Amino acid sequence: TQLLEQSPQFLSIQEGENLTVYCNSSSVFSSLQWYRQEPGEGPVLLVTVVTGGEVKKLKRLTFQFGDARKDSSLHITAAQPGDTGLYLCAGANYGQNFVFGPGTRLSVLP
Amino acid sequence: DAGITQSPRYKITETGRQVTLMCHQTWSHSYMFWYRQDLGHGLRLIYYSAAADITDKGEVPDGYVVSRSKTENFPLTLESATRSQTSVYFCASSEEGAKQPQHFGDGTRLSIL
Numbered sequence: 518t519q520l521l522e523q524s525p526q527f528l529s530i531q532e533g534e535n536l537t538v539y540c541n542s543s544s545v546f547s548s549l550q551w552y553r554q555e556p557g558e559g560p561v562l563l564v565t566v567v568t569g570g571e572v573k574k575l576k577r578l579t580f581q582f583g584d585a586r587k588d589s590s591l592h593i594t595a596a597q598p599g600d601t602g603l604y605l606c607a608g609a610n611y612g613q614n615f616v617f618g619p620g621t622r623l624s625v626l627p
Numbered sequence: 628d629a630g631i632t633q634s635p636r637y638k639i640t641e642t643g644r645q646v647t648l649m650c651h652q653t654w655s656h657s658y659m660f661w662y663r664q665d666l667g668h669g670l671r672l673i674y675y676s677a678a679a680d681i682t683d684k685g686e687v688p689d690g691y692v693v694s695r696s697k698t699e700n701f702p703l704t705l706e707s708a709t710r711s712q713t714s715v716y717f718c719a720s721s722e723e724g725a726k727q728p729q730h731f732g733d734g735t736r737l738s739i740l
Contacts, residue, residue, distance in 0.1 A: 547725065547726075548725070548726075550728060550729075557733065557734075558733050558734070559717050559719070559731030559732050559733050559734055560670070560717075560729075560731050561731070562728045562729070562730075565728055605669060605670065607670075607729075609725035609726070610725060611725075613658065613675065613677055613683070613724035613725055614660065614672055614675050614685065614724065614725055615660075615672070615725055615729065616672075617662075617669045617670040617671070618669055619667060619668060619669035620669050
């Protein structure tokens with residue numbers, strides 16, 4: 518069974534601070550996705566990374582896929598209250614579905 | 628509007644009862660998925676479907692039944708609900724399984740008393 522771990526589980530920071538969230542596995546994935554979920558809603562896709570070592574930027578968010586395609590990180594620069602939410606990583610196996618990590622719950626205080 | 632719709636949004640029922648959660652998508656995506664979300668476990672795959680009349684078990688299929696007679700609908704049935712099935716259920720769709728991103732509905736919060 519493929520498993521994804523995320524750290525930290527919870528993170529509370531002040532507006533303007535930087536943070537990094539990690540997603541780790543012992544398994545190799547064909548691609549990895551990051552989602553953000555807000556209360557009462559379904560997860561919304563932020564990015565997909567496919568190539569080992571790939572770095573993608575989405576405004577203040579930087580995503581990196583590990584060289585071995587087993588891990589990924591999400592870095593947020595100058596966090597804002599609007600970044601508050603549950604961040605989920607999901608690894609795509611070589612079959613037809615995804616494995617999700619347990620999530621990192623981020624709270625950005627004004 | 629195009630999208631994925633789940634109904635009901637909230638449901639309370641009793642142990643032993645049968646309950647069906649509905650999921651409808653308007654994109655004509657081939658793949659559809661059912662997940663449950665519980666604290667500490669993230670999203671766990673219950674069942675998925677690659678096309679109409681094709682369904683496969685996910686990580687936690689016991690106690691659930693699915694069907695997919697039409698591409699756009701993917702209902703999830705709890706045949707005899709148990710308290711351990713209290714959860715938030717999410718339906719998702721994608722064009723091509725794990726090769727494309729998933730689009731999620733807003734979830735059904737199910738409480739079993």
